[in-house]
Amino acid sequence: MNVSPPELRTVNVTRYVTPLREGGSLPAIAEADDGFMYVLKFRGAGQGVKALIAELIGGELARALGFKVPEIVFANLDEAFGRTEPDEEIQDLLKASKGLNLALHFLSGAFTFDPAVTRIDAKLASAIVWLDCFITNVDRTARNTNMLSWRNELWLIDHGASLYFHHSWTNPEEQAKKPFAQIKDHVLLHLAAELDATDKLFHDILSAEKLKTIVDLVPAEWLLDESSNLSEPEKRAGYLLFLTTRLNFSGNFVKEAKHAREAII
Structure with missing residues (x-):
């Protein structure tokens, strides 16, 4: 298995695309300033930063062991982001998640x-x-x-x-x-x-x-x-x-x- 040291980039969220309503934490597909789409996990949702920590550690352990895992990045969410979001539940989530969140590269077509x-x-x-x-x-x-x-x-x-x-x-x-x-x-x-x-x-x-x-x-x-x-x-x-x-x-x-x-x- 090919094992390499983890390297995490930081991106800035530029566009909220759509929520993924399968899970209770309400992750979303979002676009970042690098032009890529990500599955964004919010610090203001569900179990808060604990879920992000588990996602980060679990995902990078999996990668270290040779598994295929989408690239994990830190994702900055500006305080003003989502003020125009019409869905109140999503707007509250975005407001509670300002700052550093976690995101995984979106595997289109998976x-x-x-x-x-x-x-x-x-x-x-x-x-x-x-x-x-x-x-x-x-x-x-x-x-x-x-x-x-x-x-x-x-x-x-x-x-x-x-x-x-x-x-x-x-x-x-x-x-x-x-x-x-x-x-x-x-x-x-x-x-x-x-x-x-x-x-x-x-x-x-x-x-x-x-x-x-x-x-x-x-x-x-x-x-x-x-x-x-x-x-x-x-x-x-x-x-x-x-x-x-x-x-x-x-x-x-x-x-x-x-x-x-x-x-x-």
């Missing part, structure tokens, strides 16, 4: 991955299942696969429901050692026959330096929300502690996934 139509092999299925166990991603089910088929390749999207330990910040180290029971609902679990080999491979890729590099991408201002009494450095250290510990104890979630798979095949 369609939702359907496991009944497109077959993937055990190696790729095992890799995706391992990733979702690692980042505790509860949102890759048959109801919502959060995968796209684009140009005959599989792309991973929407990792905002990951890392749910940060909604309470209760002992990240202990949370990291726990298995991931929700993996029983994973859309690809039945195909994931190579979890042990995947575990070894990904341990070789995810060095401590790599994990720190990804966590350091999180903007300081996103770590200054009022959801806990922790400081920005303490939260950053907490994310790194969670990921490092979870990798060291990956055997716990691999074992859980293997047992869950045995129960359905």
Whole structure:
């Protein structure tokens, strides 16, 4: 797998195109000053910056492990943006999201991955299942696969429901050692026959330096929300502690996934 250091650009949103109403957070397709279209994730929606942090860390971990992930960029939203928006719900969302948001490159013409139509092999299925166990991603089910088929390749999207330990910040180290029971609902679990080999491979890729590099991408201002009494450095250290510990104890979630798979095949 080709692994390269993450590089995130910053763009300015110039045009709100249309909302994507499939999800509760109401992301949107928007155009930026670089001329590209993006799926814009708003800091003022749903779980706020926590969803953006999970999207950023989860997406860049996936990229580091060799998965196809749309380019992730920081997206600035001007305070005046959306004042003429006629939809009050969207206008409120735009007002609450001024400043730095997150966006993913829009894959024009992509369609939702359907496991009944497109077959993937055990190696790729095992890799995706391992990733979702690692980042505790509860949102890759048959109801919502959060995968796209684009140009005959599989792309991973929407990792905002990951890392749910940060909604309470209760002992990240202990949370990291726990298995991931929700993996029983994973859309690809039945195909994931190579979890042990995947575990070894990904341990070789995810060095401590790599994990720190990804966590350091999180903007300081996103770590200054009022959801806990922790400081920005303490939260950053907490994310790194969670990921490092979870990798060291990956055997716990691999074992859980293997047992869950045995129960359905």
